[in-house]
Amino acid sequence: MPVNTFVLKVANRCNIDCDYCYVFNSADQVARTLPARMSSAVVTATTDRIREYCESQGLATVNVVFHGGEPLLLGLRRMRELLSDIRSRLAPVQVSYVLQTNGVLVDERWADLFSEYQVKVGVSLDGPPEVNDLHRRGHRGQSTAAGAAEGVRLLRQKDDVLAGVLAVIDLRADPVATYDYLADLGAPMIDFALPHATHQAPPLRTPGHAAEYGRWLCDVFDRWHTSPGRVRVRMFDDIVALRLGARGAVDSLGLAGSGMVTIESDGGIEGYDALRAVRPGESQLGLSVFENTLEDACGHPGLNDRVSGSWDDLGEVCRSCELVSICGGGYKPHRFAVGTGYLNPSVYCDDLQVLIRHVASATERRLTAISPT
Numbered sequence: 001m002p003v004n005t006f007v008l009k010v011a012n013r014c015n016i017d018c019d020y021c022y023v024f025n026s027a028d029q030v031a032r033t034l035p036a037r038m039s040s041a042v043v044t045a046t047t048d049r050i051r052e053y054c055e056s057q058g059l060a061t062v063n064v065v066f067h068g069g070e071p072l073l074l075g076l077r078r079m080r081e082l083l084s085d086i087r088s089r090l091a092p093v094q095v096s097y098v099l100q101t102n103g104v105l106v107d108e109r110w111a112d113l114f115s116e117y118q119v120k121v122g123v124s125l126d127g128p129p130e131v132n133d134l135h136r137r138g139h140r141g142q143s144t145a146a147g148a149a150e151g152v153r154l155l156r157q158k159d160d161v162l163a164g165v166l167a168v169i170d171l172r173a174d175p176v177a178t179y180d181y182l183a184d185l186g187a188p189m190i191d192f193a194l195p196h197a198t199h200q201a202p203p204l205r206t207p208g209h210a211a212e213y214g215r216w217l218c219d220v221f222d223r224w225h226t227s228p229g230r231v232r233v234r235m236f237d238d239i240v241a242l243r244l245g246a247r248g249a250v251d252s253l254g255l256a257g258s259g260m261v262t263i264e265s266d267g268g269i270e271g272y273d274a275l276r277a278v279r280p281g282e283s284q285l286g287l288s289v290f291e292n293t294l295e296d297a298c299g300h301p302g303l304n305d306r307v308s309g310s311w312d313d314l315g316e317v318c319r320s321c322e323l324v325s326i327c328g329g330g331y332k333p334h335r336f337a338v339g340t341g342y343l344n345p346s347v348y349c350d351d352l353q354v355l356i357r358h359v360a361s362a363t364e365r366r367l368t369a370i371s372p373t
Helices: 040-057 076-090 108-116 145-156 175-184 212-225 234-243 273-277 294-298 301-308 349-370
Strands: 005-009 016-018 061-067 094-101 119-124 136-138 162-168 189-193 260-263 268-270 284-288
Touching: 005 040, 040 076, 040 294, 061 076, 076 094, 076 108, 108 119, 108 145, 119 145, 145 162, 162 175, 175 189, 175 212, 189 234, 212 234, 212 349, 234 349, 260 294, 260 301, 284 294, 294 301
Parallel strands: 005 061, 005 260, 061 094, 094 119, 119 162, 162 189
Antiparallel strands: 016 136, 260 268, 268 284
């Protein structure tokens, strides 16, 4: 599939200090050496490359995602200029905007700007304060929970601005209480994420307790499954869709490519920026919007699986598994091991198997119950 989503790292600093952050608190510290904000020259070169690519591929629509760090550190005035500039420079290609924020800096002015430019905004928030503050604190250790929740409230007041909430799982949190809190915030979708981990740095688990993350998610699924229409949960939606042969929404599940490219604040082109959680330099392709086309990037071995799909990057254990079309082998960073690279099952393999089978069983029972006799 052609690339149709471009992630722009418009700010490479953050106003809070999440201990699990793959940008600033993982194996790769390159973000600390990159420009704090994306310059006009990088934006111009990036839009030139996107426009050229759209012309060559016949694309009429693209998605531009603002990411960081914390993208609101770009500043309100500069963000307004950026939104206007990108849309005008890419015309007649239609641009849909998405932005991921920690929510703390959102105020009425930001909410109005997002509404004006029809920006879909996701907010990172792990749950109620006692859960969120396990990992998501300020640089002086202060709580960020109230600020993030207020950001969600302000965005929710604008029609079709709040896209959803991204929550990283912590096993110490009660799964049902966490889900209920996030659902009650009024976001249309919750995206639960597994903590970044590799075979060299495995996720925290309780000794003797198998598939804890999968069972945590099963508890959330049971709550969600018995309250239809309350809120979407992207992971569950994707599993159901993939079982039916449809595409998933993100590249952490399924075998299809995501059609996504990341542009760093200095103009560097990356594939999976989350590979920074693996080891230093792992996400870097050695390409730049100043020197390379997006066709160059799409043909690069370090990006090909994200564009075309993950099958060639899977080991024999995953290829022979009956669930591979759904789990896709798991998210790429979670498969890494020294010596074998990504040719391994995910560190969350058992968790994904438990969850997928649980979802399959529950949905089949429900379909049986509503099917005419």
